[in-house]
Amino acid sequence: MVADLRRCVGCQTCTAACKHANATPPGVQWRRVLDMEVGEFPSVKRVFVPVGCMHCEDPPCMHVCPSTATRKRADGIVTIDYDLCIGCAYCAVACPYQARYKTDVAQFAYGAPMPNEEIGNDEKRLGVATKCTFCADRIDSGLAKGLKPGKDPDATPACVNSCIAQALHFGDADDPGSNISELLAENQFFRMHEELGTKPGFYYLWDRK
Amino acid sequence: MSRPTTFGPRPWIQQHWDARAAANFMLGGSGAGLLAAAPLAGGAPLLQALGLALIALGLGAVWLEIGRKLRAAHVFFNPWTSWMSREALAAVLTFVLGLLSVFSSERSLTVAAALSALLFLWCQARILHASKGIPAWRAPQVVPLVMLTGLAEGAGIALLFGDVAALVGLFGLALLARAFAWSRYRTALRLPCAAALEPSGRALMQLGTVLPVALLLFSTLAPEALWLAGLLAAVTGWRLKFALVTRASHNQGFSLPHLPIR
Numbered sequence: 001m002v003a004d005l006r007r008c009v010g011c012q013t014c015t016a017a018c019k020h021a022n023a024t025p026p027g028v029q030w031r032r033v034l035d036m037e038v039g040e041f042p043s044v045k046r047v048f049v050p051v052g053c054m055h056c057e058d059p060p061c062m063h064v065c066p067s068t069a070t071r072k073r074a075d076g077i078v079t080i081d082y083d084l085c086i087g088c089a090y091c092a093v094a095c096p097y098q099a100r101y102k103t104d105v106a107q108f109a110y111g112a113p114m115p116n117e118e119i120g121n122d123e124k125r126l127g128v129a130t131k132c133t134f135c136a137d138r139i140d141s142g143l144a145k146g147l148k149p150g151k152d153p154d155a156t157p158a159c160v161n162s163c164i165a166q167a168l169h170f171g172d173a174d175d176p177g178s179n180i181s182e183l184l185a186e187n188q189f190f191r192m193h194e195e196l197g198t199k200p201g202f203y204y205l206w207d208r209k
Numbered sequence: 210m211s212r213p214t215t216f217g218p219r220p221w222i223q224q225h226w227d228a229r230a231a232a233n234f235m236l237g238g239s240g241a242g243l244l245a246a247a248p249l250a251g252g253a254p255l256l257q258a259l260g261l262a263l264i265a266l267g268l269g270a271v272w273l274e275i276g277r278k279l280r281a282a283h284v285f286f287n288p289w290t291s292w293m294s295r296e297a298l299a300a301v302l303t304f305v306l307g308l309l310s311v312f313s314s315e316r317s318l319t320v321a322a323a324l325s326a327l328l329f330l331w332c333q334a335r336i337l338h339a340s341k342g343i344p345a346w347r348a349p350q351v352v353p354l355v356m357l358t359g360l361a362e363g364a365g366i367a368l369l370f371g372d373v374a375a376l377v378g379l380f381g382l383a384l385l386a387r388a389f390a391w392s393r394y395r396t397a398l399r400l401p402c403a404a405a406l407e408p409s410g411r412a413l414m415q416l417g418t419v420l421p422v423a424l425l426l427f428s429t430l431a432p433e434a435l436w437l438a439g440l441l442a443a444v445t446g447w448r449l450k451f452a453l454v455t456r457a458s459h460n461q462g463f464s465l466p467h468l469p470i471r
Contacts, residue, residue, distance in 0.1 A: 005465075005468075005469035006469040006470065006471050034463060036218065036465075038468060045468065047465065047468060047469060049463065049465065051463060060339070060341040060342070062290075063290040063291065063339065064290070064291050064292065064293065064336075064339050064340070066283070066284045066285070066286065066287050066291040066293035066294040066297065067280070067283035067284065067286045067287065068286045068287045069283075084280075084283055084286070085276075085277065085280075085283075086276070086277045086281060086283045086284060087275045087276020087277045088271075088274070088275045088276075088284070088293065089225035089226060089274075089275075090291075090293050090340070092223070092342070093223050093225050093226060093340045093342050093343055093346070093458070094339060094340045094341050094342050095341075095342045096341050096342045096460070096461060097342075097463075098342070098460055098463075102225065102276055104276055126276070127276025127277045128276055128277060188467070190465075190466050190467055192463060192464070193461065193464070196341055198341070204465070205469075206465075206467040206468065206469045206470060207467070207469070207470040
């Protein structure tokens with residue numbers, strides 16, 4: 001995934017779209033946008049930074065997981081098997097991106113479940129680690145229909161589809177012809193906490209080349 | 210004013226592991242230290258039984274923290290990369306060897322149980338070191354610190370049950386080594402979380418090292434001084450580990466090496 005920091009306006013639509021699509025409980029934001037104020041008066045800037053699971057190439061959460069619940073798919077998406085996870089939260093303290101959550105009791109935004117929460121409510125997600133899945137089910141179902149992730153909305157994560165500023169992009173970084181590869185070729189980018197060697201799969205664009 | 214090199218929210222304390230997880234490091238560390246010290250002490254079966262009980266209590270405390278308690282056995286599934294799985298396996302080995310030793314009083318089994326307990330202690334230390342999200346835990350210096358404080362605590366508790374010269378020697382050495390390990394760790398940890406460890410670190414040095422060493426020297430006149438020395442070493446070690454897990458466990462927040470050029 002690519003987030004263009006020059007374009008993000010901090011509207012949190014991606015956050016809302018993620019919450020709607022995944023029916024996450026209050027306080028759990030698999031996709032969130034940090035609102036940072038940097039600099040000193042009069043040169044103060046606001047920077048909006050989408051964060052969440054970085055789907056690292058070398059994910060520390062997977063290595064520490066004692067139950068093998070956390071795994072990495074061939075396409076690089078890091079997943080959690082809710083039937084295996086014991087909810088020890090070791091992955092949560094091993095993740096340098098604060099991307100993991102654990103909820104012990106079912107909670108809904110307005111007390112009683114909303115229609116999307118009724119559909120998305122899953123007992124399996126209680127007492128275990130949860131995080132952004134890059135909407136893996138949506139990607140898989142799109143791929144089964146012959147659609148292309150990052151190009152066809154039905155095969156693309158909800159946060160990317162919802163972005164009003166085209167700040168979020170999704171695709172295959174290993175494919176030299178993909179939208180992601182083009183963006184990375186044309187722009188300067190960084191990855192969060194790169195010094196830790198986790199090789200995040202989430203790139204931030206900050207300037208033209 | 211110079212421009213900061215990174216930008217982002219400040220670190221905050223993780224909320225996933227609380228006192229229950231800390232109890233595993235406190236009680237499990239002391240229990241493993243007791244088992245490791247047992248071959249040098251008289252009345253080894255009693256010490257070993259106490260050590261095993263402490264390890265069991267620690268694991269019981271952490272069991273209370275997990276979200277899916279009935280699936281606890283899944284903890285054994287990933288010994289290839291997870292130090293938590295390895296710790297669980299080392300605990301099983303320690304219990305088997307420890308119980309066999311308690312009931313047979315075979316010297317070789319006592320030594321085997323001690324080595325297994327050291328393995329358990331090492332896995333505990335590596336659990337913290339593998340937590341990349343917490344700078345105070347992932348520092349390599351945390352491994353000798355956690356191991357040596359476990360050994361010092363265990364040897365200190367063992368002194369309550371007997372004052373064999375070899376055990377007193379082990380206790381003294383462990384105390385000094387722990388103080389050195391703390392000093393190295395503290396030097397390496399130039400982070401906001403370091404302040405959270407200062408009170409317990411100071412107590413470890415003053416009440417947990419200097420005073421016990423003085424009491425050791427005084428113990429030829431008053432043998433009871435050894436008990437106090439042992440207790441002080443254990444309590445200050447527990448306090449430090451409690452602070453390490455619950456107070457100094459700041460994450461590193463988020464940071465941007467570059468700001469967007471709009």
